Amino acid sequence: MTVSMKDVALKAGVSIASVSRVISGKPGVGKETEKKIREVMDELDYRPNMGARGLVMKSTGNIAIVIPRGTFTLNNPFFSTVLEGIAKGLDKTDYNMVMSFTSLQQKRLLETQSVDGVILFAPRYKELKLEWLESIGLPIVVIGSYLEDSPFPCVRPNDEMGTKKAVEELYKLGHRNIGFINGPMDSMHSVKCLRGYKNTIESLNMEYTKNNVFEVGEFEIQARNQDLEKFLIENSRITGFVCSSDYLAIGLIKAAGKVGLKIPEDLSVVGLDDVPLSSHITPALSTVHVDLIGIGKRASAILINLLKGKQIRKKEIVFEMDFISRDTTGIVKD
Amino acid sequence: MTVSMKDVALKAGVSIASVSRVISGKPGVGKETEKKIREVMDELDYRPNMGARGLVMKSTGNIAIVIPRGTFTLNNPFFSTVLEGIAKGLDKTDYNMVMSFTSLQQKRLLETQSVDGVILFAPRYKELKLEWLESIGLPIVVIGSYLEDSPFPCVRPNDEMGTKKAVEELYKLGHRNIGFINGPMDSMHSVKCLRGYKNTIESLNMEYTKNNVFEVGEFEIQARNQDLEKFLIENSRITGFVCSSDYLAIGLIKAAGKVGLKIPEDLSVVGLDDVPLSSHITPALSTVHVDLIGIGKRASAILINLLKGKQIRKKEIVFEMDFISRDTTGIVKD
DNA sequence: CTGAAAGCGCTTACAG
């Protein structure tokens, strides 16, 4: 029983075409006619049907935000912060954001012409096959890294350089045995961070050993807390840790406390990304900052341009990262 | 140039009706015909158009998640946690979730027949008028409190009781001067928490005074940190604080550290809601737990029922809360 | 400035 254009046209004594014109602000309607139509629209409380419009215009007005599945990651402030950027970017446009968390939702969303474009959040190749992504024929921009040479434009932090800066900072503070807490290696992010860690360790003439690396199954802090504690006890030679995400760093701080290590007196900790929360916890987290909101905004801007049919020049936008010293890093004890 | 039913019908040498039937799993298609159609669909890489389907079925397959605007609140783990519950609940269904953060997005989403139903997150009357909500004629369920007697089904934590439990717990630990950190009073949540705080203070024969209440403009920790520090210094008689959200409690802990108060030795802090993060920070936050994921799931379940046309019996689902003692509460010093 | 008509991609009685 919703009122359609037909209803207002009938009541206003004009054609559907005229109604359509005033609604979409197209020229070619007389002042008087327009006024009449607007009145009737108000009276009838007319609400345009975007679906019908989309059918003829061949657009949905929706863009998909695809979040990696597995452990739910929206709790990870990294995602919510970038999401904030996306929301801000999209807010100036007429697009809605449709979220997708599971592979079921992804299929439903991406294979049913329900969206005009998609933003892929730190996609893992294991979960999102390139072939499938290309087959859906939608404009895609990825946030973070996907494949080493993906065909999609991407905007990402310079993780490798960020990790490098973190390691160098600890080195400057006198640390010579620097550990690394990393996420799962099926994430390109982890691969790049590890690369940055390893290269920097070696270029500073420290010894790289797998024993100094603790790999978590997910970018979640809960995961493997017991193991992490054990790792800390067994590797007491390590005086400082770099973590490939702030969230991981928070977990490390927790585990350190459990086994009686004081931060930063006994152990220095550096995160990665600088999510808003990191400056608000106690002790405030030393980390490597990157403009996460900017990344989200930029990604949405690129997608919008793609949607407008504009050619984009740069396939890859890299955001630089900068070390921020807060309260979890200190000079190494003798 | 996307392929439509017409294309597959043509190529398969059958009618559009038959194609439609096999796609929606309707009976009345011969085995052979179906096989042929499926083959052609594969061959042509056919993708159904949900928009077109929605037009005739009068449904969109989308449900709107409306988040309060103002300061972006997705960073608040309360929201992301409940959102996780909603996502889980919706995952079993065929609905997509469309997010809306700003009033612009809300209008666009809710006034254009773009969604079948809406979940309202802790709506504030100031921002979301009842009249407007009713005029859009969509099934609505609210999470948290809206108006004291809203017409929409709602699922919410028992905030009043939760605050009560927090105050009582501090009382048991010997605290006789208990402060309260609250969110903005235009949020029903704040109103109820304050009520719980005040009533409990009085029923325990302590003196209720506005001076012990610190009100933050938003449920954000960043806001007014300076003022909070000043407040702590000027009110050193207060030995324990209840906060109307964990996020606020984290901010309080930070401020306390800044002014040299040790937790829990000098000051006890209790949060509200028990977001996942609360157990992972250092010190782990004592708080009042509620099943946030359950709330999200329940809300989506109710909305789905509404969408199916089922009558719902209970207008209000209240989740009980339980105090959890962790590391931010202690016996009061003499 | 205005309207009749075709068409977007689908579903669903209706008739065979």
Place this chain on the structure above:
DNA sequence: CTGAAAGCGCTTACAG
């Protein structure tokens, strides 16, 4: 089991 046809609510040439 199968198909022709009407219709969902819109937009847009086309003709006046």
